[in-house]
Amino acid sequence: MIVIVDYRMGNLGSLKNMLGKIGAECMISSEPEVIAAADKLILPGVGSFDNAMTNIRQMGLETVLNQKVIKQRTPLLGICLGMQLLARSSEEGVQPGLGWIDAKVVRFNFAGLDTGNRRLTIPHMGWNSLTVKTPDRLFADMEPQAMFYFVHSYHFCCDHPQDSWASSFYGYEFTAVAGRENIIGAQFHPEKSLRFGKQLLTNFCNGGIQ
Amino acid sequence: MIRTRVIPCLLLKGAGLVKTVKFQKPTYIGDPINAVRIFNEKECHELVFLDITATLEGRKPRMEMIADIAGECFMPFAYGGGISDLEDARKILALGVEKIVVNSHAVENPAFITEAARLFGSQSVVVCIDVKKNFWGKYEVFTQAGQKNAKKNPVQWAQEVMQLGAGEIIVNSIDQDGTMQGYDLKLIQSITAAVDIPVVALGGAGSVQDLGRAVSEGGAAAVAAGSFFVYYGKHRAVLISFPSDKELSQVLP
Amino acid sequence: MLGRNWENMNYKTCTRCIMDTSDPEIRFDKNGICNHCARFDELARNDWFPNEEGSRRLEAIVAKIKQEGRGKEYDCALGLSGGVDSSYLAYKAKEFGLRPLVIHVDAGWNSELAVNNIENICKELEYDLHTHVVDWEAMRDLQVAFLRSGVPNQDAPQDHAFFVALYSFAVKNNIRYVLNGSNIATESILPQSWGYNAMDARFLQGIHRRFGTGTLAGYPTVSFFQYHVYYPYIRRMQVVRMLNYLHYNRDEAKKLLVEKLGWKDYGAKHYESRFTKFFQGYFLPTRFGYDKRRAHLSSLVVSGQMSREDALVEMAKAHYPESEQREDRAYVIKKLGLTDEEFEKLLRMPLKSHLDYPSNAVLYQKLIRIRSMLRGK
Numbered sequence: 001m002i003v004i005v006d007y008r009m010g011n012l013g014s015l016k017n018m019l020g021k022i023g024a025e026c027m028i029s030s031e032p033e034v035i036a037a038a039d040k041l042i043l044p045g046v047g048s049f050d051n052a053m054t055n056i057r058q059m060g061l062e063t064v065l066n067q068k069v070i071k072q073r074t075p076l077l078g079i080c081l082g083m084q085l086l087a088r089s090s091e092e093g094v095q096p097g098l099g100w101i102d103a104k105v106v107r108f109n110f111a112g113l114d115t116g117n118r119r120l121t122i123p124h125m126g127w128n129s130l131t132v133k134t135p136d137r138l139f140a141d142m143e144p145q146a147m148f149y150f151v152h153s154y155h156f157c158c159d160h161p162q163d164s165w166a167s168s169f170y171g172y173e174f175t176a177v178a179g180r181e182n183i184i185g186a187q188f189h190p191e192k193s194l195r196f197g198k199q200l201l202t203n204f205c206n207g208g209i210q
Numbered sequence: 211m212i213r214t215r216v217i218p219c220l221l222l223k224g225a226g227l228v229k230t231v232k233f234q235k236p237t238y239i240g241d242p243i244n245a246v247r248i249f250n251e252k253e254c255h256e257l258v259f260l261d262i263t264a265t266l267e268g269r270k271p272r273m274e275m276i277a278d279i280a281g282e283c284f285m286p287f288a289y290g291g292g293i294s295d296l297e298d299a300r301k302i303l304a305l306g307v308e309k310i311v312v313n314s315h316a317v318e319n320p321a322f323i324t325e326a327a328r329l330f331g332s333q334s335v336v337v338c339i340d341v342k343k344n345f346w347g348k349y350e351v352f353t354q355a356g357q358k359n360a361k362k363n364p365v366q367w368a369q370e371v372m373q374l375g376a377g378e379i380i381v382n383s384i385d386q387d388g389t390m391q392g393y394d395l396k397l398i399q400s401i402t403a404a405v406d407i408p409v410v411a412l413g414g415a416g417s418v419q420d421l422g423r424a425v426s427e428g429g430a431a432a433v434a435a436g437s438f439f440v441y442y443g444k445h446r447a448v449l450i451s452f453p454s455d456k457e458l459s460q461v462l463p
Numbered sequence: 464m465l466g467r468n469w470e471n472m473n474y475k476t477c478t479r480c481i482m483d484t485s486d487p488e489i490r491f492d493k494n495g496i497c498n499h500c501a502r503f504d505e506l507a508r509n510d511w512f513p514n515e516e517g518s519r520r521l522e523a524i525v526a527k528i529k530q531e532g533r534g535k536e537y538d539c540a541l542g543l544s545g546g547v548d549s550s551y552l553a554y555k556a557k558e559f560g561l562r563p564l565v566i567h568v569d570a571g572w573n574s575e576l577a578v579n580n581i582e583n584i585c586k587e588l589e590y591d592l593h594t595h596v597v598d599w600e601a602m603r604d605l606q607v608a609f610l611r612s613g614v615p616n617q618d619a620p621q622d623h624a625f626f627v628a629l630y631s632f633a634v635k636n637n638i639r640y641v642l643n644g645s646n647i648a649t650e651s652i653l654p655q656s657w658g659y660n661a662m663d664a665r666f667l668q669g670i671h672r673r674f675g676t677g678t679l680a681g682y683p684t685v686s687f688f689q690y691h692v693y694y695p696y697i698r699r700m701q702v703v704r705m706l707n708y709l710h711y712n713r714d715e716a717k718k719l720l721v722e723k724l725g726w727k728d729y730g731a732k733h734y735e736s737r738f739t740k741f742f743q744g745y746f747l748p749t750r751f752g753y754d755k756r757r758a759h760l761s762s763l764v765v766s767g768q769m770s771r772e773d774a775l776v777e778m779a780k781a782h783y784p785e786s787e788q789r790e791d792r793a794y795v796i797k798k799l800g801l802t803d804e805e806f807e808k809l810l811r812m813p814l815k816s817h818l819d820y821p822s823n824a825v826l827y828q829k830l831i832r833i834r835s836m837l838r839g840k
Contacts, residue, residue: 013306017281023786046303047331121408121431123333123377126212127255145455147213149286151308151333169211192286192308194253225600241571241599243798244737251575278797442582447594448569450578 002026002205003038005065007055010044010082011191018191022198024205032064040205041065041074045081049105049154050093052081062098069100073182077204080152083178083185092154101180102159110171123153124170128188130177134165138177138184140203146196148188150176155187214425214462215432218249218439218452219258219380219412222291225275228262229437231388233340233356236262239440239448242275246282249439252452257283258311258380258434260338261291262355265314271298273305280306288336294319299326303334311380313338314353317360317367320374327375336410337376339364341397342384349397356384364397365404372405379409380434386414388437393420398428410434418453422461433462480761481774485752486654499652499758503765509838510707511647511766517708524703525559528640537564537591539640539703540633542625543584544568545577545735548644550584550726551716552705556642557588563642565590568628568683570621570736571599571798576727577735583725595628598681605667605682606738607799608674610806613815615658615751617742620682622661627690628683634698646706649713652762657753659817659824662690666822673820687823691830712768730782741791744783750810756782 004015006028019026026042029035043065045052056062068074078086087097090105097105108122127147132139150168156175158164166177168187178185184204190197220242221228227245228236239245242259249257259279264271271292280287283306290311293299299310310330316323316337326335340352341364351362360367368379381401383394393414402409408431411424415435424430442449476483477497483489490498512520532538541556541563543549556563567581585592605620633641659666664684671679685694694700720726734740748754760777763769769777796806817824 011303011306011308013277013280013304014308017306018284021284021790023789046334119429121406124212125333125378125408126215126432128212150212151286153333189286192284194250194284198284226598238596238598240569240596241603241798244571244573244599247794248573248575248578252579281797442585442594443592445591445593447567447592448596449567449582449592449594450573450575451582 001038002040002042003035004028004042004044005035005061006030007052007059007061009047009052009055010079011046011189012044014189014191015042015044015079018198018201019205022202022205024201030059030061032060035061035064035068038068038074041068041076043076043078043082043085045079045083045085047081048092049081049084049090049097050095052085053093053095053097056085056098065098069183075182075204076184078183078185079191080187080189083156083187084152084154086178086183086185087156090154100183101163101178101185103163103175103178104157104159105154106157107154108171108174113171115171120171123151124155125151127193128168128170128176130166130168131173132166132177134162134179136165136179137207138179138200138203139166140207141199143196143199146199148176148186148190148193148196148200150188152187156185214458215255215410216421216453216458216462217256217258217410217432217434218254219260219434219436220245220440221436222259222261222275223263227440229388229440230262233384233387237446242279243282245440245450246279248450249452250282250284252450254285254439254452256286256288256432258288258290260311260313261289264292265294265353266355266357271302273301276302276307277305290336290338294322296322296325296329299330303330309334309336309378311336311338313340314358316371316376317351317353317362320370323371323374323376327377332375332377335376336378336380337371338380338382338412339367339371339401340382340384341394349400352384365400368401368405368409372407376407378407379405380412381409381430383413389414390416390437390441392416393424393428393433395423395428398424398430402429402431408432412436418457418461421453421458425462477761479771480652480764481757481771481778482652482654482761483757485754485757486656488654488656499654499761500765503647503651503762506647506651507766510704512708513648513710521559521705521708524705524708525561528561528703531639532562537562537638539563539642540629540636540638541565541590541642542568542629542644543581543592544625544644545573545580545584546644547713547717547720547728548646548649548706550580550644550720550724551711552642552644553584553588553590554720554724555705555709557590561642563590564636564638565592566629566632567592567594568597568625569594570597570624571602572621572736572738574729574735574737574740576729580724580726580735587724593632595632595683597624597628597683600677601679601681603799604675604677605671605679607676607801608671610799610809611674612670612820613809613812614670614817614820615656615747615753615814616661616817617746618739619659619661619667621736621738623664623667624683626662627685630690630694630700630702631683631685634694634700639699639701641700641702643702643704644706645704646711648706648711648762648766648768649759650762651765652758653755654753654758656816657747657751657755657758659822660827663687663817663823663827664690666817666820666824669821687826713763714768737791738795741788741795745788745792746810751814754778
């Protein structure tokens with residue numbers, strides 16, 4: 001059973017739809033007992049960093065998540081803001097993150113960059129491609145022309161380059177997929193990335209990582 | 211690098227899809243659910259659905275229909291029409307809709323934009339600005355499906371909307387709507403030059419070249435169209451289409 | 464499979480085609496050849512000319528169409544669904560130099576492949592297109608009414624709409640000749656017990672009156688008189704089943720369409736409609752035990768396009784993966800506005816046939832007899 005963690009922020013409907021299409025058994029829950037019994041976890045997220053971390057703590061979810069992810073090494077996929085929460089902190093807020101990946105989250109900054117004649121607005125919103133750095137089962141069967149839907153103003157910055165599994169480019173190269181053992185974060189929305197996102201989610205649900 | 215989004219924009223009237231010309235004479239296009247399914251299979255980049263009679267009829271958005279449609283959409287989906295309170299917006303976003311589109315209500319209650327952006331994130335809040343030229347050729351903002359003159363200047367309104375916290379603006383030319391004779395590039399350019407948030411061009415696209423011009427000459431961040439994606443040929447036969455990646459890459463960055 | 468009592472039937476398959484006792488009305492002669500084969504032989508004698516005679520007739524009709532169409536924008540109309548038959552017809556019409564107005568009837572179930580095929584055909588062959596969009600709410604109401612009636616021919620609402628919309632448009636616009644992709648080479652066999660004449664408006668309207676909840680306005684339907692007398696004899700509309708006058712091989716046709724027009728194949732017959740795919744692949748076999756593939760393949764066997772052995776092999780193949788069935792079922796249920804429980808109930812309700820409801824069946828039998836008498840002359 002895959003549990004989509006409901007901490008009241010995130011487009012849970014879309015995720016459920018996509019997972020239903022894949023045929024993965026899943027449920028949306030904010031109950032610690034349900035989360036504790038999950039085989040795999042998905043941490044969605046749309047909104048602000050501080051709101052997210054406050055909700056997670058106030059709903060008593062941090063303990064069970066730490067238990068599952070760090071102690072039991074349950075596979076977890078963080079999506080968009082859900083990925084950013086995996087870091088220790090974000091420039092967007094003051095709350096500490098979950099701190100599961102050695103990273104911080106920073107705002108896009110194009111100061112001093114020559115972006116050509118194309119004006120780059122924030123958020124980074126639209127379809128972009130990935131450059132895979134660390135081959136993983138997550139990226140199995142990924143087509144060369146695969147594109148994913150991004151919508152974010154802040155991005156991940158890993159301390160250790162080996163934790164950055166795939167990057168994308170918007171003004172400059174930034175980490176689009178980060179991972180450490182059983183923990184993965186994807187900055188884009190696979191549930192909204194058509195067949196490319198479907199493939200990635202299928203890989204996560206059916207195998208992906210050990 | 212990010213590619214330009216090409217977005218079918220479909221109009222809902224009652225339970226069916228329609229297409230208008232200059233916001234008049236709605237023609238029946240068919241079942242929204244099958245249309246979305248086809249667009250999904252054609253892998254369009256994003257989809258916008260606007261319920262054009264909700265505000266006029268003083269009606270709330272139809273949640274069940276939105277859920278049914280969103281369930282077929284595996285790319286970003288924006289819904290607009292009759293959204294006037296935050297609870298409705300929250301419900302809609304929870305159904306699998308990425309963005310809410312506000313139009314008339316944003317003009318009546320600009321604070322709504324700020325509140326919605328604060329609660330849901332500005333990237334989830336899109337303001338659609340419908341524009342018509344008056345007798346003297348001056349651009350004016352209209353609401354209520356093009357029936358009420360809001361007595362606002364589109365550029366000023368666009369700037370206000372940006373300050374209020376909207377994440378994106380759709381600029382829709384009522385005069386070009388459904389004509390398939392090209393976007394109003396002058397209008398689009400005036401808006402994109404005035405704001406820092408993405409501007410989506412809408413109204414008048416009739417060819418892939420038009421899509422390109424909206425970006426190269428208009429400065430639009432994304433392009434939307436209705437008739438261009440649902441009509442075929444000189445008899446405007448209903449047939450859903452979407453340009454191939456190859457065709458788009460020849461005209462769009 | 465629900466609803467059918469097999470205990471008293473001895474299973475038997477025709478020795479010439481592959482029709483079997485899943486058609487409860489099948490009859491075999493002393494050589495084990497079924498009545499469908501016999502009917503095919505008669506049909507072929509009267510209406511099938513994949514030979515020189517056909518070329519002659521074709522030349523004559525094409526010349527007539529061209530002549531009568533001189534000075535007009537279009538000399539004929541062509542119904543296009545995006546399936547192989549009508550697509551091939553569209554290709555041949557161009558070859559013969561005809562100038563059709565292509566007409567597509569959208570009943571709300573188009574698959575993306577169908578829509579894509581129609582676009583490519585019109586673009587490549589430079590045809591003008593007219594689409595008749597059936598009001599979906601009316602269509603939905605009629606389809607749900609049909610489900611509630613429990614009859615096997617759930618595809619009647621689509622077929623009826625297609626032909627009525629096509630012919631009405633042609634007649635209204637004074638286009639006399641309508642090219643139609645129906646053909647004997649691939650569709651001669653279809654048991655009467657597996658369905659009923661989709662064109663019977665009395666039957667269709669009766670089902671709606673009894674089980675429908677909304678209005679039928681927006682759904683294309685005409686009376687028996689209009690369809691069978693007014694259109695053909697007073698407005699002199701002529702339906703030209705061109706594919707019966709030439710060599711038409713389905714596989715060869717597909718290959719050509721793919722090569723020349725970027726046509727895409729979607730597997731089985733009529734799967735350009737998502738509803739038909741689900742109906743033929745799941746609903747009909749599950750509820751009634753009828754698998755239309757058997758009839759389609761038998762048609763190919765008797766017309767010489769496929770060997771009986773290959774047909775049996777094809778028949779045995781699993782052609783509809785369970786995951787797809789699940790997805791299509793969910794989609795159909797959603798589109799029709801039903802719940803899973805409601806649909807399940809309709810799937811399992813007692814079996815009915817058109818004989819349980821008012822229809823023009825008697826009138827149609829008379830019509831068939833008159834036609835064969837006229838032919839006999």
